[in-house]
Amino acid sequence: MWDYSETVQDHFYNPRNAGAVEEANATGDVGSLSCGDALRLTLKVNADTDVIEDAGFQTFGCGSAIASSSALTEMIKGMTVDEALTVSNQEIADYLDGLPPEKMHCSVMGREALQAAVANYRGEVWSDDHEEGALICKCFAIDAVHIEETIRANNLTTVEEVANYTKAGGGCASCHEGIEEILTMVMEEAGETFDPEAVAPPEVTTTPETLVAGTSGMAIMKRIKRIETIIESIRPQLQADRGDIELVEVMGDTIYVNMTGACSGCQMAAQTLGGVQQRLIEDLGEFVKVVPATELPKAMAGA
Amino acid sequence: MKDVYLDNNATTMVDPGVVEAMIPYFTEQFGNPSSMHSFGNKVGFALKSARKQIQALLGAEHDSEIIFTSCGTESDSTAILSALKAQPERNEIITTVVEHPAVLSLCEYLEKEGYKVHYLKVNKKGQLDLQEYKSLLSDRVAVVSVMWANNETGTLFPVLEMAELANAAGVMFHSDAVQAVGKIPMDLKTSKIDMLSISGHKLHAPKGIGVLYLRRGVRFRPLLRGGHQERGRRAGTENAASIVALGKAAEMALENMELENTRVKAMRDRLEQGILDSVSHCFTTSDVDNRLPNTCNIAFEFVEGEAILMLLNKEGIAASSGSACTSGSLEPSHVMRAMDIPYTAAHGSTRFSFSRYNNMEEVERVIAAIPPIIEKLRKLSPYWDENGPVEEPEKAFAPTYA
Numbered sequence: 001m002w003d004y005s006e007t008v009q010d011h012f013y014n015p016r017n018a019g020a021v022e023e024a025n026a027t028g029d030v031g032s033l034s035c036g037d038a039l040r041l042t043l044k045v046n047a048d049t050d051v052i053e054d055a056g057f058q059t060f061g062c063g064s065a066i067a068s069s070s071a072l073t074e075m076i077k078g079m080t081v082d083e084a085l086t087v088s089n090q091e092i093a094d095y096l097d098g099l100p101p102e103k104m105h106c107s108v109m110g111r112e113a114l115q116a117a118v119a120n121y122r123g124e125v126w127s128d129d130h131e132e133g134a135l136i137c138k139c140f141a142i143d144a145v146h147i148e149e150t151i152r153a154n155n156l157t158t159v160e161e162v163a164n165y166t167k168a169g170g171g172c173a174s175c176h177e178g179i180e181e182i183l184t185m186v187m188e189e190a191g192e193t194f195d196p197e198a199v200a201p202p203e204v205t206t207t208p209e210t211l212v213a214g215t216s217g218m219a220i221m222k223r224i225k226r227i228e229t230i231i232e233s234i235r236p237q238l239q240a241d242r243g244d245i246e247l248v249e250v251m252g253d254t255i256y257v258n259m260t261g262a263c264s265g266c267q268m269a270a271q272t273l274g275g276v277q278q279r280l281i282e283d284l285g286e287f288v289k290v291v292p293a294t295e296l297p298k299a300m301a302g303a
Numbered sequence: 304m305k306d307v308y309l310d311n312n313a314t315t316m317v318d319p320g321v322v323e324a325m326i327p328y329f330t331e332q333f334g335n336p337s338s339m340h341s342f343g344n345k346v347g348f349a350l351k352s353a354r355k356q357i358q359a360l361l362g363a364e365h366d367s368e369i370i371f372t373s374c375g376t377e378s379d380s381t382a383i384l385s386a387l388k389a390q391p392e393r394n395e396i397i398t399t400v401v402e403h404p405a406v407l408s409l410c411e412y413l414e415k416e417g418y419k420v421h422y423l424k425v426n427k428k429g430q431l432d433l434q435e436y437k438s439l440l441s442d443r444v445a446v447v448s449v450m451w452a453n454n455e456t457g458t459l460f461p462v463l464e465m466a467e468l469a470n471a472a473g474v475m476f477h478s479d480a481v482q483a484v485g486k487i488p489m490d491l492k493t494s495k496i497d498m499l500s501i502s503g504h505k506l507h508a509p510k511g512i513g514v515l516y517l518r519r520g521v522r523f524r525p526l527l528r529g530g531h532q533e534r535g536r537r538a539g540t541e542n543a544a545s546i547v548a549l550g551k552a553a554e555m556a557l558e559n560m561e562l563e564n565t566r567v568k569a570m571r572d573r574l575e576q577g578i579l580d581s582v583s584h585c586f587t588t589s590d591v592d593n594r595l596p597n598t599c600n601i602a603f604e605f606v607e608g609e610a611i612l613m614l615l616n617k618e619g620i621a622a623s624s625g626s627a628c629t630s631g632s633l634e635p636s637h638v639m640r641a642m643d644i645p646y647t648a649a650h651g652s653t654r655f656s657f658s659r660y661n662n663m664e665e666v667e668r669v670i671a672a673i674p675p676i677i678e679k680l681r682k683l684s685p686y687w688d689e690n691g692p693v694e695e696p697e698k699a700f701a702p703t704y705a
Binding site: 002009012013015018019034037038039040057058059060061062063064065066 | 608646686
């Protein structure tokens with residue numbers, strides 16, 4: 001059974017705005033029977049003010065598809081068309097208190113139906129540029145097509161690089177076999193051979209000696225600056241998902257951070273922290289623990 | 304009200320009698336059966352007796368043909384890999400497109416290793432083409448692996464006949480029988496089946512115990528090497544308590560075999576008829592005249608399986624679905640696709656699987672619960688109009704980019 005939040009369950013068992021809106025002047029259809037989920041969004045938009053006065057959905061799909069559709073209609077009612085277009089799939093997921101990674105595509109479908117409906121209202125033609133492949137990385141919900149395209153666009157050659165560019169494989173690592181297979185395939189297309197032993201070109205120019213010295217001997221300020229730099233380099237990835245991270249305190253081998261934005265309360269916050277920790281361990285060349293700053297008072301009291 | 308459990312093809316309740324039989328083997332009879340003292344000796348005798356109980360259920364000629372493993376998957380892997388290792392000059396495998404992932408995933412992996420795998424297709428009822436099968440048998444084939452009964456539809460394959468054909472062609476035959484054992488009578492000594500897999504938790508024994516039946520004289524190479532347990536064919540200290548449990552469960556299955564084919568079958572038939580009579584646009588997806596007595600798979604058109612399961616769960620009813628969403632993959636069940644069940648229905652296929660612990664009262668409860676659930680979901684569906692599917696659903700619902 002999926003670990004659906006209470007909100008997802010509520011929107012599934014008691015869907016809001018189910019059915020087509022009467023006198024609708026915008027319709028957006030996405031999905032198909034063959035993919036197992038399809039959504040028709042109908043809107044009644046005030047032609048003078050561009051305000052969405054009513055929204056309704058008809059969905060063929062699983063529990064989270066129905067819940068995402070229901071949430072979407074609740075969110076956009078009363079918004080102007082332009083405001084509605086700023087609603088991201090992450091916001092739909094957040095509204096539902098999160099979706100399992102395998103189910104994030106349900107929120108994407110909601111957003112696409114909205115774009116299609118708005119295009120329909122404005123008399124434009126909306127084309128879908130979103131292609132979805134088999135889910136490879138379950139920690140960060142990254143699919144095969146996205147990984148393939150990123151490898152091609154950036155000439156990636158190692159699993160580590162793929163993790164750096166897409167986050168895929170940066171969590172539990174159980175999908176590394178799948179990522180290696182995609183690398184093998186894409187590199188073969190380009191006439192290259194995937195070498196599992198190859199090491200990605202180092203991003204940091206610091207010599208290993210100075211890093212190792214850090215374990216016992218790296219000057220305190222230097223070590224903290226190093227940690228800061230590493231965390232800074234991770235932030236863009238999190239910001240892309242509307243989240244953020246900040247360094248709060250360093251005590252021995254424990255690094256306290258604050259997760260903010262979409263990261264706070266995100267189901268995957270723990271996995272994200274795990275990823276950050278892994279990155280710090282690799283870059284610092286010493287073992288460190290990354291824990292939420294909320295743990296800080298406890299540590300103080302304990303000490 | 305007690306919840307209704309109709310997902311016995313996924314796993315079964317451990318029979319209280321089975322639990323009772325295994326409990327002494329945790330604290331009282333905890334010895335290692337290989338040890339030379341009385342602690343171990345008694346456990347050794349218990350294993351011997353369990354082996355005999357399983358021998359009786361399978362109708363095996365010798366009790367030494369029973370090898371205990373950790374699960375059905377281990378038995379499947381052991382059988383197929385053994386056949387390949389023992390006959391290095393043969394590099395082909397014959398199996399079917401509707402096997403359990405325990406066999407399919409292994410075969411896909413073996414393809415990457417250079418083996419040639421033939422996947423027998425099925426027709427809309429889930430039946431195999433035996434002519435195609437015959438044409439593929441050759442001295443290049445190391446092993447045929449065909450399931451006895453399909454886990455999703457309950458459809459039975461003619462494994463006895465297929466084993467005869469394989470034997471005549473000099474090819475080893477393995478059957479994944481985890482769904483069939485305990486539900487239909489078997490007499491392996493009169494068959495030409497060389498290897499057969501059992502999983503304990505499908506027949507009211509605990510999870511984590513399985514059996515590989517290995518006919519005497521069949522060339523074998525172990526998967527796990529180490530100690531001399533299971534006559535050197537499966538190293539590792541025996542899971543004594545679970546082996547005793549499986550023995551007891553096998554004995555009980557044999558006693559209840561007739562019940563499975565009368566009372567359990569009657570419940571299944573009543574449920575199926577009740578649903579087909581009260582819900583429009585649904586149909587059974589299996590070879591209805593040739594299937595397990597406990598399994599019923601119904602495809603509800605224009606609704607999605609996970610949504611059905613969630614609403615059923617809310618009513619305290621447990622079933623299972625072949626929809627893509629329940630597994631997290633994007634494709635509906637490979638079994639439904641192989642049977643060419645249209646997408647409109649494949650996503651809504653729902654499996655109800657019984658055990659002898661169900662009763663008719665539960666069946667009536669499910670028959671009453673289903674129609675409003677399907678109606679509710681169809682009302683939400685863009686493919687459904689007031690009383691029936693929209694005309695030409697794929698055209699009426701036209702995504703702009705399609």
